[in-house]
Amino acid sequence: MKKRPTLQNIIxxxxxxxxxxxxxxxLPYDAEVGAGTFHPYTFFAALGPQPWKVAxxxxxxxxxxxxxxxxxxxxxxxxxxxxxxxPAPADSQELYFAxxxxxxxxxxxxxxxxxxxxxxxxxxxxxxxxxxVLCDGTEIxxxxxxxxxxxxxxxxxCTELTYGLERxxxxxxxxxxxxxxxxxxxxxYRMLKKRTEYELxxxxxxxxxxxxxxxxxxxxxxxxxxxxxxxxxxxxxxxxLKCSHxxxxxxxxxxxxVTERTGYITKIRAMACACARAYVxxxxxxxxxx
Amino acid sequence: xxxxxPFLFEVGVEEMPAGYLAPYAEQLASLFADEMKKANxxxxxxxxxxxxxxxxxxxxxxxxxxxxTEEEVKGPPCDVAFANGQxxxxxxxxxxxxxxxxxxxxxRDVGGKEYLFANVTRGGARTIELLPGIMAGIxxxxxxxxxxxxxxxxxxxARPIRWLVAVLGKELVPVELDGLRAGMQTRGHRFLxxxxxxxxxxSLTTLTKKLRKAYVVLDVREREQQILQQLAAHGAQDEKIxxxxxxxxxxxxxxxxVVRGSFDPALLELxxxxxxxxxxxxxxxxCVYDEQGALAAGFLSVANNDLADEPRxxxxxxxxxxxxxxxxxxxxxxxxxxTLTARVERLRAVVFQExxxxxxxxxxxxxxxxxxxxxxxGRDALxxxxxxxxxxxxxxxxxxxxxxxPELQGVMGRVYARVVDGEPAEVADAIEEMYQPRGADDALPxxxxxxxxxxxxxxxxxxxxCAAGLGPTGSAxxxxxxxxxxxxxxxxxxxxxxLTLGAAVGAALAQYPAADAAGVGAHVLQVLRxxxxxxxxxxxxxxxxxxxxxxxxxxxxxxQTYHKAQALMTLLPAEEFRQACTVLERCENITRAAEFxxxxxxxxxxxxxxxxxxxxxxxxxxxxxxxxxxxxxVRGAIGLLAADVAAPLHAYFEGVRVNVEDAVTRTNRLRMxxxxxxxxxxxxxxxxxxxxxxxxxxxxxxxxx
Numbered sequence: 001m002k003k004r005p006t007l008q009n010i011i012x013x014x015x016x017x018x019x020x021x022x023x024x025x026x027l028p029y030d031a032e033v034g035a036g037t038f039h040p041y042t043f044f045a046a047l048g049p050q051p052w053k054v055a056x057x058x059x060x061x062x063x064x065x066x067x068x069x070x071x072x073x074x075x076x077x078x079x080x081x082x083x084x085x086x087p088a089p090a091d092s093q094e095l096y097f098a099x100x101x102x103x104x105x106x107x108x109x110x111x112x113x114x115x116x117x118x119x120x121x122x123x124x125x126x127x128x129x130x131x132x133v134l135c136d137g138t139e140i141x142x143x144x145x146x147x148x149x150x151x152x153x154x155x156x157x158c159t160e161l162t163y164g165l166e167r168x169x170x171x172x173x174x175x176x177x178x179x180x181x182x183x184x185x186x187x188x189y190r191m192l193k194k195r196t197e198y199e200l201x202x203x204x205x206x207x208x209x210x211x212x213x214x215x216x217x218x219x220x221x222x223x224x225x226x227x228x229x230x231x232x233x234x235x236x237x238x239x240x241l242k243c244s245h246x247x248x249x250x251x252x253x254x255x256x257x258v259t260e261r262t263g264y265i266t267k268i269r270a271m272a273c274a275c276a277r278a279y280v281x282x283x284x285x286x287x288x289x290x
Numbered sequence: 291x292x293x294x295x296p297f298l299f300e301v302g303v304e305e306m307p308a309g310y311l312a313p314y315a316e317q318l319a320s321l322f323a324d325e326m327k328k329a330n331x332x333x334x335x336x337x338x339x340x341x342x343x344x345x346x347x348x349x350x351x352x353x354x355x356x357x358x359t360e361e362e363v364k365g366p367p368c369d370v371a372f373a374n375g376q377x378x379x380x381x382x383x384x385x386x387x388x389x390x391x392x393x394x395x396x397x398r399d400v401g402g403k404e405y406l407f408a409n410v411t412r413g414g415a416r417t418i419e420l421l422p423g424i425m426a427g428i429x430x431x432x433x434x435x436x437x438x439x440x441x442x443x444x445x446x447x448a449r450p451i452r453w454l455v456a457v458l459g460k461e462l463v464p465v466e467l468d469g470l471r472a473g474m475q476t477r478g479h480r481f482l483x484x485x486x487x488x489x490x491x492x493s494l495t496t497l498t499k500k501l502r503k504a505y506v507v508l509d510v511r512e513r514e515q516q517i518l519q520q521l522a523a524h525g526a527q528d529e530k531i532x533x534x535x536x537x538x539x540x541x542x543x544x545x546x547x548v549v550r551g552s553f554d555p556a557l558l559e560l561x562x563x564x565x566x567x568x569x570x571x572x573x574x575x576x577c578v579y580d581e582q583g584a585l586a587a588g589f590l591s592v593a594n595n596d597l598a599d600e601p602r603x604x605x606x607x608x609x610x611x612x613x614x615x616x617x618x619x620x621x622x623x624x625x626x627x628x629t630l631t632a633r634v635e636r637l638r639a640v641v642f643q644e645x646x647x648x649x650x651x652x653x654x655x656x657x658x659x660x661x662x663x664x665x666x667x668g669r670d671a672l673x674x675x676x677x678x679x680x681x682x683x684x685x686x687x688x689x690x691x692x693x694x695x696p697e698l699q700g701v702m703g704r705v706y707a708r709v710v711d712g713e714p715a716e717v718a719d720a721i722e723e724m725y726q727p728r729g730a731d732d733a734l735p736x737x738x739x740x741x742x743x744x745x746x747x748x749x750x751x752x753x754x755x756c757a758a759g760l761g762p763t764g765s766a767x768x769x770x771x772x773x774x775x776x777x778x779x780x781x782x783x784x785x786x787x788x789l790t791l792g793a794a795v796g797a798a799l800a801q802y803p804a805a806d807a808a809g810v811g812a813h814v815l816q817v818l819r820x821x822x823x824x825x826x827x828x829x830x831x832x833x834x835x836x837x838x839x840x841x842x843x844x845x846x847x848x849x850q851t852y853h854k855a856q857a858l859m860t861l862l863p864a865e866e867f868r869q870a871c872t873v874l875e876r877c878e879n880i881t882r883a884a885e886f887x888x889x890x891x892x893x894x895x896x897x898x899x900x901x902x903x904x905x906x907x908x909x910x911x912x913x914x915x916x917x918x919x920x921x922x923x924v925r926g927a928i929g930l931l932a933a934d935v936a937a938p939l940h941a942y943f944e945g946v947r948v949n950v951e952d953a954v955t956r957t958n959r960l961r962m963x964x965x966x967x968x969x970x971x972x973x974x975x976x977x978x979x980x981x982x983x984x985x986x987x988x989x990x991x992x993x994x995x
Contacts, residue, residue: 071620072613088440090452093304097480107481111549111593111603114342115542116307118436129438129449131305136606137573137591145440145450157439171606176613254639 007169008184010103011057014081014163017102018055021095023083026056031238032245035060036082036162037121040234043272044279045084045286046149046158052086057165061245063252066201069194072177073167076200077193081163087156088145096133096143096161104172111136119144123244123268125151125276128160140168150276151269204252213253217246224271228278237275244268294332294351295459298492299425300476301345302453308541310434310448311340311510318347321428329424330356331417337494339508341544343480346508348494352458356413356420363388365406368397381406418458422465425456429467443468453477457492478504479544482596505545505596513540517592520548521576524590530579535570542574543594550578551608555587557615560622563701564691568614571697575611621690629711630703633685640687643769645758649684652750655801656680660746662797666789669738676742679720682707683743686721700725727777734777734784741785745794748774753798756813757805775821783825783852790846791818815846822848831855832862834981841976850922854975857924866932867980873936874978877967880948886960895958900945903938908966911935915973927974935966 005013019025029039036042036058045052058080066076085092097107105112114131119142121127128144142162146154166189169181179190224239247264250256256264306314315338326333335350365371365388371381377392385392388408396407430445440450445468454472456463465472475486476497483504489497498508507513517536522528540546558565562585569575569589578588591607637650646652657680664673686692686703703721707713716739723740724747726733735741752771755761762771781787795814799807819840826836835858845851861867896902911934918926948959970977 072616087442090441090450109595109599109602110606111595112481113542113594114305116305129436136593136603137575137610138606145438147438156442171609174605174609176609176616260641260644 004173004182005104005169006173006182006184007165007189010165010169010172011081013103014099015055017099018083021053023053023055023085026054028056028058031241032061033058033241034062034123034244034248035121036080037124037126037160038241038244039082040237040286042082042084042160043124043126043149043237044233044276046086046146046154046160047152047276047280048283048285049155050086050285052084052158055081055083058082061200061248063200063204063245063248066197066204066252068201069179069190069197073170075166075178075193076197076204079165081161081165083161083163084158085161086158088159092145092159093143096141099161100135100140103168105135105140105168114143117142117144122265124149124272125269135171138167138171140164140171150273152276152280204249208249208253210250210253210255213246213250213255217243217250220246221267221271228271228274231278231282233275233278233282236278237272240268240271240275243271293354294334295354296492296494297333297347297349297352297421297463298455298457298489298494298497299347299463299465300453300455301429301451302455302477303343303345303447303451304449305342306449307434308342308538311342311345311541314345314432314434314448315340317432318345318428321431322347322349325424325428326352329420330413331420340510341506341508341513342542343477343544344508346494346497348492348497350494352417354417354458356415356417358414359412361410361412363408363410364400365395365408368404368406371406384408418461418463421456421458421463425463425465426467441468455489457489460491476501479506479594482545507545510540513543513546517546517548520546521590524548524550525578526576526590527579530577530583532570532576535574535576539574539592543592545594545596547593547595547597549591549593549597549600549604549607550588551591551604551611552588553608553612553615557612557619558585558587560615560618561702561705563698563705564618564622564695565615567695567698568618569611572614573607573611575607617694618691621694625689625691625702625706626710630682630685630706630713631711633688634681636688637684640684643755643758643760645760646754649687652754653681653684655754655798656683656743656746656750658801659750659798660742662800663746663749663787663789663794664742666793666797667742667787669742669787672739672742675714675716675739676720676746678713679717679724679739679743680746682711682713682717683721683724683747727780729773730776734781738785741781741787745778745781745787746798748778749794749798750801752778752817753795753805753810753814754802756817757799757802757810761813762817771817772821775818776824779818779822779825779848783849786849788847788849791815791848792846818848819845822851825852826855829856831859834979835859835862838975838977838979841979842971842974844919844973844975850919853922854919854924857922858928858975858980861925861928864928867928868982869936870928870931871977871980871982873931873939874967874970874976876939876943877963878978881960881964881967884949884960886957888964889957889961891962891965892958895954897955898946900938900942901959901962904935904942905962907934907938908962912969915970919974931970931977939966 015025026041033039039056039058041054041056045054059077060080061077063076065074067074089095100107100112113134115134117130117132119128119130126146126149128146130144132139133141133143140163144160146158146160148154166178166181170178173182175181179188179194181189183189183192220239220242224236224243227239228236247268251261319336319338323336332353333349333351337348339346365384366380371378381392384406385395385408388410390408397404398407434448437446437448439446451467451470454465454467454470455474455476456465456472457474462474463472474489476489478487478501487500487504501508507516514536517540518531521531565585566577569577573591576590578586578590580586589611593603595603597603634650634653637653638648640649642649642652657677660676660680661673664670664676683703686699686706689702689706691702692699700722704718707718707721716737719737720740720743723735723737724743726735726744735744752774755769755771760769792815795811799805799811823836823840835855839845839851839855891905893905896905911930914930915927918930948956950956
């Protein structure tokens with residue numbers, strides 16, 4: 001590896017490393033999600049007894065975190081490199097630290113540290129125990145042993161690694177602003193993303209029609225239910241993801257009060273749990289094994 | 291005397307939460323001591339040590355074998371144990387349980403009846419054979435606030451257990467936990483010494499030495515010392531070192547090394563509270579101060595590394611801390627573009643509680659209430675400042691800094707009020723003080739204005755929530771209103787704010803025109819009363835004194851009631867206090883059982899001179915009592931009752947029969963006694979509730995439910 005890996009080098013190195021560990025190198029999910037946990041290859045695949053190993057990059061949207069591309073660390077959309085190991089291997093930690101070395105972080109000469117972090121995703125009814133991994137004080141990964149998804153105890157437990165790609169790249173490249181990250185030689189993050197960040201931030205905070213988003217939300221909720229009634233779990237789940245995204249938009253737009261928030265999160269969780277339950281009940285997994 | 295050997299046990303884990311380590315070690319030691327006692331294995335010198343990746347138990351001397359004991363055990367009577375000369379099920383079961391064969395059972399006479407007896411030998415087991423079961427059991431029983439599963443196994447723990455070491459003397463103890471077998475090797479520092487470390491004996495000294503070579507300092511006290519020494523070497527002033535943070539850091543690392551870094555001095559423009567929060571809470575780093583005690587543009591962080599490449603780690607820390615502070619600086623510059631006064635309007639969009647409207651509504655209510663309270667307490671001079679502070683109090687919720695660092699709510703309000711709006715210090719300080727006390731141990735508002743705003747804000751929340759049906763019920767108190775009620779009471783007493791709660795709650799309720807004033811008012815007063823009992827208890831007021839003052843409707847003047855209760859506590863040994871209480875008790879006892887129509891006393895209907903004497907004495911006292919109470923002169927009030935009323939009343943009870951045949955005389959007598967009792971209770975306290983059948987200073991009996 002070169003002295004100063006680009007973001008692209010980092011992704012390739014992680015793919016190579018986890019591919020060699022037997023992971024399926026999957027592609028990002030093609031719907032708006034807030035984190036890799038929403039990818040069906042995490043959410044559904046964590047359920048049930050079937051072993052599963054997967055790695056993928058997931059672009060993740062957080063409308064309320066948009067800063068017009070001005071803030072050095074915060075983005076409307078950032079990129080997670082997500083790894084799921086099911087069942088959780090006894091050497092999960094060792095595998096992870098070796099992956100850091102694979103992307104050029106010399107763990108011997110940095111202060112790599114694990115600090116407790118009890119992770120949860122209230123919208124997905126998912127919880128886990130683990131750590132945020134800090135490298136010289138910068139959080140670079142969320143390391144979680146999944147305990148529950150959709151309110152169901154996982155049997156077996158799986159390991160979820162979520163690398164914050166922008167954080168890692170900024171750290172390795174020694175740059176202070178996310179826009180200065182080198183995506184590939186001669187191409188900066190700014191060149192690829194500044195306009196997107198600006199426009200999507202402007203849209204989330206000012207441009208989006210609150211009225212229409214409420215309408216989208218309600219229609220998507222209806223559609224999700226209708227699909228689930230026909231036992232079409234994945235379409236139901238896709239519409240639920242839309243609900244979740246539009247909820248985040250409305251939240252960024254300041255259209256949801258603190259108390260209402262809890263109510264809507266509960267509603268989305270109930271839908272997610274219903275999808276998960278249906279998926280587990282038919283027991284066929286993704287492979288249509290009867 | 292059996293031989294002893296040292297025992298060493300280590301549970302190797304993935305990084306444990308810092309706060310769990312000490313409690314786990316304590317449990318490990320105490321469960322171990324209990325189990326050894328139960329197993330009758332003599333042990334001496336139990337030590338527990340820990341790092342984020344291991345819990346270690348060492349026992350300096352452990353008996354190699356259980357002592358052997360012989361015991362005679364009585365069995366069933368022989369007529370049950372044998373039928374037709376053949377042993378029955380009773381006999382075989384007994385032999386089996388005792389672990390002997392039938393032929394060695396003995397018959398013995400007990401009180402004229404023959405019984406079977408067995409000589410049972412217990413103990414004698416080798417410790418090394420008992421330890422595996424015992425140690426695995428102990429690990430399974432260790433408790434933590436949050437535990438997890440990590441494999442298809444029943445054991446739960448704070449974090450996954452990855453290795454076990456168990457050695458007795460020089461021998462491996464085959465402990466097994468869900469398939470994980472103990473071995474004779476431990477691990478050093480994850481990155482600095484990745485190779486396994488062999489354990490050859492149960493010696494703690496050797497283990498400590500070997501681990502030190504492998505970059506692990508086993509004893510947390512030593513890690514703390516190292517951190518303190520290194521902080522000092524980097525010039526940290528001892529009195530400025532946050533000991534709590536030292537402890538946290540010592541529990542996060544195995545090989546502590548302090549890194550000193552710096553940031554752009556221009557960032558020192560940030561308010562001190564922001565710098566401290568960003569460094570301590572978010573980066574677990576220590577602040578650096580200059581010789582004048584002001585914050586300097588540097589920090590000290592504790593790394594889990596030997597700093598072989600110190601510049602690299604320092605650069606990383608400097609980058610992340612600079613980024614965080616630069617973020618804060620951006621918010622600081624942005625926020626100062628808008629005055630708090632202008633921000634108040636934006637609170638119309640920030641919901642306080644769905645049923646209670648926005649924060650804009652709340653600040654309007656609190657400002658009005660603060661004014662009303664100031665007037666009630668005779669603090670009119672503070673009313674304007676209090677209303678102004680209340681008006682601005684929540685405006686900082688709309689700032690970027692508070693969005694980023696929610697714990698700075700109130701603090702930023704104070705800072706921006708001074709810097710941006712140019713408010714006087716008394717207004718600015720009150721904005722921060724409004725949040726105090728945050729918990730039972732937190733400081734109270736220091737200023738009078740802060741006290742008024744804090745009481746107004748809390749009272750508004752309590753009344754509003756109760757009106758919206760969100761008040762505390764049973765053990766549920768979703769809005770922590772009891773804590774807020776406690777805050778209200780503590781502030782009123784500490785600031786000598788004199789008002790009656792009924793009036794204050796009424797003023798708060800006036801802001802909620804739609805509420806059922808009577809019902810909500812009663813609920814709020816009940817909540818406050820419950821907390822006031824706590825205040826009195828915490829102030830060392832005995833239960834019966836507390837009950838006596840709370841029985842009077844005058845309790846609502848809580849500041850006076852607080853001093854009254856304190857004064858009565860000091861009067862407990864005084865004879866005159868006992869006399870005064872007796873007056874009440876006797877009036878109460880005789881009128882409680884009697885049936886009569888309540889009404890005014892008719893002095894013209896007195897028959898006995900003793901009656902007239904009591905009435906005259908009481909009339910005088912009744913006129914002087916309020917003045918004494920107004921001036922907190924509890925001793926004076928008791929003196930009045932004891933000197934003027936107790937003696938004639940005593941004579942009256944000796945010489946006059948109350949329950950006479952004549953209905954008019956009887957009713958008049960009962961009415962007089964009732965009037966005396968009720969007036970004292972109404973204005974002062976139910977002195978009849980004070981318990982004297984105990985030695986002074988002894989704790990009162992707890993009330994029956």
